[in-house]
Each structure stands twice: as C-alpha cells, then as structure tokens.
Amino acid sequence: xxxxxLPILLLLGFVLVNAVGMIALSHLTIRIRPTPVKDTPYxxxxxxxxxxxxxxxxxxxxxxxxxxxxxxxxxFMIPWAVHFxxxxxxxxxxxxxxxxxxTSFFGLGEMLVFMAILLVGFLYVWKKGALxxx
Numbered sequence: 001x002x003x004x005x006l007p008i009l010l011l012l013g014f015v016l017v018n019a020v021g022m023i024a025l026s027h028l029t030i031r032i033r034p035t036p037v038k039d040t041p042y043x044x045x046x047x048x049x050x051x052x053x054x055x056x057x058x059x060x061x062x063x064x065x066x067x068x069x070x071x072x073x074x075x076f077m078i079p080w081a082v083h084f085x086x087x088x089x090x091x092x093x094x095x096x097x098x099x100x101x102x103t104s105f106f107g108l109g110e111m112l113v114f115m116a117i118l119l120v121g122f123l124y125v126w127k128k129g130a131l132x133x134x
Contacts, residue, residue: 062130073118080111 041048080087087107089098125131 059130059133063133066125066130070118070122073114076114077111080107080114083107 084107085096085098086093087110088104089102090104090106091099091102
C-alpha cells in the first residue's frame, strides 16, 4: 500500500471509531423515562403554534435561493485572491513578487468582469421585484 494514503486511512478510522463510540456510549448511559411533557413538540423555547404543514410564501424560497447564489460568489473570490499576484503579472514571479514593469490588468480585470456579471444579475432580480417582501 502506498504510504501517502496512510494518514487518510488513519483519519477515516479515527472518525468511524469516534462516531460509533459516541453512539454506543450514549445508548449505554441513557435512562429512558418518557413523560407527556418530554413527548410534546418544542421549538425555540416556546410551544408550537399552528399546524406544522403551514404553507410558506414563495418569496421566502426565492430570497433563500438568491442568498445562496450571491453568497457563493465569495467562494470564487478566495482562489482569485490567493493567486492575484500570479494573475496580475505578465512575466513569471521573481521571489514571489512581480518585477518592475511586469504588471498587467488581467488579474483585476477578470474579477471586475465577474463582479459586473453578478451586478447585472442583482439588478435584474431587483427590477423584477424578487427582493420585495410585500
């Protein structure tokens, strides 16, 4: 077996043993004493009001999806920020820095294009009224 996989296998083994151990330990130490109070539903410190199958407005789901879409942009910005020096240098880096006169607009330009696309999407959503909470 290749030694490069050994740490991964050890980690997976530890995770598996830990998960099974916690579940087994909780089953061995718990004393089940059901009471009517323990069997009632409970949420956020107050008794539930109304039916659990209550209908939600489509606006709730729309805002949630839009939040996810616009929040994911930060995931794409992290690798860009890490490689910004390499992307903004027209020549290979020397000692981790771009030599004088070797800078280019490419690294910043690609992020500006990305942000412009997001801005167009945001303006479209705003004009359609998807963010109105009426």
